[in-house]
Amino acid sequence: MSVEIxxxxxxxxxxxxxxxxxxxxxxxxxxxxxxxxxxxxxxMHENERRxxxxxxxxxxxxxxx
Amino acid sequence: MSAGSGLTAAAxxxxxxxxxxxxxxxxGTTGGNWWACYTTQxxxxxxxxxxxxxxxxxxxxxxxxxxxxxGVGWTIAAYASSTGVVWKNTNTxxxxxxxxxxxxxxxxxxxxxxxxxxxxxxxxxxxxxxxxIGTAVIxxxxxxxxxxxx
Numbered sequence: 001m002s003v004e005i006x007x008x009x010x011x012x013x014x015x016x017x018x019x020x021x022x023x024x025x026x027x028x029x030x031x032x033x034x035x036x037x038x039x040x041x042x043x044m045h046e047n048e049r050r051x052x053x054x055x056x057x058x059x060x061x062x063x064x065x
Numbered sequence: 066m067s068a069g070s071g072l073t074a075a076a077x078x079x080x081x082x083x084x085x086x087x088x089x090x091x092x093g094t095t096g097g098n099w100w101a102c103y104t105t106q107x108x109x110x111x112x113x114x115x116x117x118x119x120x121x122x123x124x125x126x127x128x129x130x131x132x133x134x135x136g137v138g139w140t141i142a143a144y145a146s147s148t149g150v151v152w153k154n155t156n157t158x159x160x161x162x163x164x165x166x167x168x169x170x171x172x173x174x175x176x177x178x179x180x181x182x183x184x185x186x187x188x189x190x191x192x193x194x195x196x197x198i199g200t201a202v203i204x205x206x207x208x209x210x211x212x213x214x215x
Contacts, residue, residue: 019215024205027200043067043070
Protein backbone atom coordinates (compact mmCIF):
# COMPACT_ATOMS: atom_id res chain seq x y z
CA MET A 1 0.00 0.00 0.00
CA SER A 2 1.39 3.39 -0.89
CA VAL A 3 0.84 6.49 1.13
CA GLU A 4 0.63 9.75 -0.72
CA ILE A 5 1.59 12.83 1.19
CA UNK A 6 -0.20 15.92 0.00
CA UNK A 7 -0.34 19.48 1.21
CA UNK A 8 2.48 18.90 3.67
CA UNK A 9 3.19 22.29 5.24
CA UNK A 10 6.65 23.72 4.64
CA UNK A 11 8.87 23.88 7.73
CA UNK A 12 8.81 27.21 9.47
CA UNK A 13 11.95 29.37 9.16
CA UNK A 14 14.42 28.60 11.90
CA UNK A 15 17.56 30.15 13.29
CA UNK A 16 19.55 27.77 11.09
CA UNK A 17 19.10 27.13 7.41
CA UNK A 18 19.19 30.77 6.43
CA UNK A 19 21.40 33.79 5.92
CA UNK A 20 21.35 36.64 8.39
CA UNK A 21 23.37 39.78 8.74
CA UNK A 22 24.67 42.35 11.21
CA UNK A 23 25.28 45.95 10.18
CA UNK A 24 27.62 48.45 11.84
CA UNK A 25 27.48 51.89 10.24
CA UNK A 26 29.26 55.11 11.05
CA UNK A 27 27.89 58.51 10.05
CA UNK A 28 30.71 60.96 9.51
CA UNK A 29 30.69 64.70 8.95
CA UNK A 30 32.63 65.01 5.73
CA UNK A 31 34.15 68.40 6.48
CA UNK A 32 35.72 67.42 9.79
CA UNK A 33 35.80 63.63 9.77
CA UNK A 34 33.88 63.62 13.05
CA UNK A 35 31.76 60.53 13.72
CA UNK A 36 28.37 62.00 14.59
CA UNK A 37 26.39 58.77 14.80
CA UNK A 38 27.09 55.07 15.00
CA UNK A 39 24.49 52.35 14.56
CA UNK A 40 24.60 48.58 14.97
CA UNK A 41 21.73 46.48 13.66
CA UNK A 42 21.43 42.75 14.23
CA UNK A 43 17.83 42.02 13.21
CA MET A 44 17.76 38.24 13.59
CA HIS A 45 19.25 38.19 17.06
CA GLU A 46 17.14 41.18 18.10
CA ASN A 47 14.00 39.36 16.96
CA GLU A 48 15.06 36.21 18.78
CA ARG A 49 15.79 38.17 21.95
CA ARG A 50 12.37 39.83 21.74
CA UNK A 51 10.73 36.42 21.41
CA UNK A 52 12.60 35.11 24.42
CA UNK A 53 11.64 38.20 26.42
CA UNK A 54 7.99 37.70 25.48
CA UNK A 55 8.23 34.10 26.66
CA UNK A 56 9.65 35.25 29.99
CA UNK A 57 6.76 37.65 30.45
CA UNK A 58 4.33 34.79 29.83
CA UNK A 59 6.18 32.65 32.35
CA UNK A 60 5.87 35.39 34.95
CA UNK A 61 2.15 35.55 34.30
CA UNK A 62 1.74 31.82 34.94
CA UNK A 63 3.75 31.96 38.15
CA UNK A 64 1.96 34.95 39.63
CA UNK A 65 -1.50 33.42 39.62
CA MET B 66 6.96 45.28 10.83
CA SER B 67 10.11 43.83 12.29
CA ALA B 68 13.55 44.37 10.81
CA GLY B 69 15.04 41.59 8.73
CA SER B 70 18.28 40.58 7.08
CA GLY B 71 19.67 37.99 4.71
CA LEU B 72 18.73 37.06 1.18
CA THR B 73 15.84 38.84 -0.47
CA ALA B 74 12.76 36.80 -1.30
CA ALA B 75 13.70 36.85 -4.99
CA ALA B 76 17.21 35.58 -4.21
CA UNK B 77 15.77 32.77 -2.06
CA UNK B 78 13.79 31.56 -5.05
CA UNK B 79 16.44 31.95 -7.74
CA UNK B 80 19.13 30.23 -5.66
CA UNK B 81 16.79 27.34 -4.90
CA UNK B 82 16.05 27.06 -8.62
CA UNK B 83 19.79 27.03 -9.30
CA UNK B 84 20.52 24.33 -6.71
CA UNK B 85 17.97 21.96 -8.21
CA UNK B 86 19.14 22.81 -11.74
CA UNK B 87 15.83 24.14 -12.91
CA UNK B 88 15.81 25.18 -16.56
CA UNK B 89 14.57 28.69 -15.84
CA UNK B 90 14.43 31.21 -13.02
CA UNK B 91 17.97 30.43 -11.89
CA UNK B 92 20.45 32.87 -10.38
CA GLY B 93 22.83 34.50 -12.84
CA THR B 94 26.01 36.13 -11.56
CA THR B 95 26.97 39.48 -13.01
CA GLY B 96 30.59 39.56 -11.89
CA GLY B 97 30.23 42.01 -9.06
CA ASN B 98 28.03 43.51 -6.37
CA TRP B 99 27.30 46.99 -5.09
CA TRP B 100 26.28 48.47 -1.73
CA ALA B 101 23.05 50.51 -1.83
CA CYS B 102 21.12 52.66 0.70
CA TYR B 103 17.36 52.57 1.31
CA THR B 104 14.84 54.83 3.03
CA THR B 105 12.56 51.93 3.93
CA GLN B 106 13.05 48.44 5.37
CA UNK B 107 12.86 45.19 3.45
CA UNK B 108 11.27 43.73 6.64
CA UNK B 109 11.60 40.21 8.04
CA UNK B 110 8.24 39.22 6.59
CA UNK B 111 8.50 40.25 2.93
CA UNK B 112 12.27 40.65 2.40
CA UNK B 113 11.53 42.94 -0.55
CA UNK B 114 10.22 46.28 -1.68
CA UNK B 115 12.61 48.77 -0.08
CA UNK B 116 12.99 52.26 -1.61
CA UNK B 117 16.51 53.16 -2.69
CA UNK B 118 18.04 56.64 -2.42
CA UNK B 119 17.95 58.55 -5.68
CA UNK B 120 20.80 60.72 -6.92
CA UNK B 121 18.52 62.38 -9.42
CA UNK B 122 16.21 63.87 -6.86
CA UNK B 123 17.29 64.43 -3.31
CA UNK B 124 20.57 62.78 -2.37
CA UNK B 125 23.06 63.89 -5.00
CA UNK B 126 25.71 62.59 -5.51
CA UNK B 127 24.44 59.21 -4.26
CA UNK B 128 25.67 56.14 -6.12
CA UNK B 129 25.91 52.46 -5.26
CA UNK B 130 29.41 51.61 -4.05
CA UNK B 131 31.28 48.73 -5.68
CA UNK B 132 32.27 45.89 -3.37
CA UNK B 133 34.74 44.64 -5.98
CA UNK B 134 34.55 42.33 -8.95
CA UNK B 135 34.26 38.57 -8.58
CA GLY B 136 33.49 38.72 -4.88
CA VAL B 137 36.87 40.15 -3.83
CA GLY B 138 35.12 42.73 -1.65
CA TRP B 139 34.10 40.01 0.77
CA THR B 140 36.16 37.93 3.19
CA ILE B 141 34.54 34.50 3.35
CA ALA B 142 35.43 31.96 6.04
CA ALA B 143 35.01 28.25 5.44
CA TYR B 144 32.05 26.54 7.11
CA ALA B 145 32.56 25.93 10.81
CA SER B 146 30.38 23.73 13.00
CA SER B 147 27.83 25.69 15.06
CA THR B 148 28.85 28.85 13.21
CA GLY B 149 28.24 28.32 9.51
CA VAL B 150 29.84 30.39 6.78
CA VAL B 151 30.68 33.93 7.87
CA TRP B 152 31.29 36.56 5.18
CA LYS B 153 32.07 40.22 5.74
CA ASN B 154 33.15 43.28 3.78
CA THR B 155 36.93 43.34 3.35
CA ASN B 156 37.47 47.06 2.83
CA THR B 157 36.04 50.29 4.19
CA UNK B 158 33.44 51.76 1.86
CA UNK B 159 32.11 55.30 2.01
CA UNK B 160 28.99 56.68 0.42
CA UNK B 161 29.42 60.21 -0.95
CA UNK B 162 28.34 62.81 1.60
CA UNK B 163 24.72 63.82 1.12
CA UNK B 164 24.70 67.09 -0.80
CA UNK B 165 21.18 67.59 -2.03
CA UNK B 166 18.49 67.23 0.60
CA UNK B 167 18.86 65.48 3.93
CA UNK B 168 18.07 61.79 3.71
CA UNK B 169 17.02 58.90 5.95
CA UNK B 170 18.57 55.46 6.09
CA UNK B 171 16.50 52.42 7.10
CA UNK B 172 18.30 49.56 5.32
CA UNK B 173 21.36 48.61 3.30
CA UNK B 174 21.23 46.24 0.37
CA UNK B 175 23.64 44.64 -2.07
CA UNK B 176 22.80 44.63 -5.76
CA UNK B 177 24.26 42.81 -8.74
CA UNK B 178 24.63 45.96 -10.87
CA UNK B 179 25.70 49.59 -10.50
CA UNK B 180 22.21 50.65 -11.51
CA UNK B 181 18.98 48.69 -11.71
CA UNK B 182 19.67 44.91 -11.62
CA UNK B 183 18.68 42.71 -8.67
CA UNK B 184 18.91 43.20 -4.91
CA UNK B 185 20.32 39.98 -3.53
CA UNK B 186 20.83 40.48 0.21
CA UNK B 187 20.16 43.16 2.78
CA UNK B 188 20.20 44.26 6.41
CA UNK B 189 17.51 46.48 7.93
CA UNK B 190 18.13 49.00 10.68
CA UNK B 191 15.90 48.84 13.74
CA UNK B 192 15.13 52.57 13.43
CA UNK B 193 15.36 55.05 10.57
CA UNK B 194 18.48 57.22 10.80
CA UNK B 195 18.71 60.83 9.62
CA UNK B 196 21.56 61.52 7.23
CA UNK B 197 21.95 65.27 6.98
CA ILE B 198 23.68 67.29 4.28
CA GLY B 199 27.44 66.93 4.53
CA THR B 200 27.22 63.52 6.22
CA ALA B 201 28.70 60.36 4.72
CA VAL B 202 27.70 56.80 5.62
CA ILE B 203 30.65 54.49 6.19
CA UNK B 204 30.90 50.71 6.13
CA UNK B 205 33.97 49.93 8.22
CA UNK B 206 36.33 47.20 7.01
CA UNK B 207 35.61 43.72 8.40
CA UNK B 208 32.86 44.88 10.77
CA UNK B 209 30.51 46.96 8.61
CA UNK B 210 28.43 44.15 7.18
CA UNK B 211 28.77 40.63 8.54
CA UNK B 212 26.58 37.84 7.18
CA UNK B 213 26.23 34.29 8.40
CA UNK B 214 24.86 31.47 6.30
CA UNK B 215 24.02 28.50 8.49
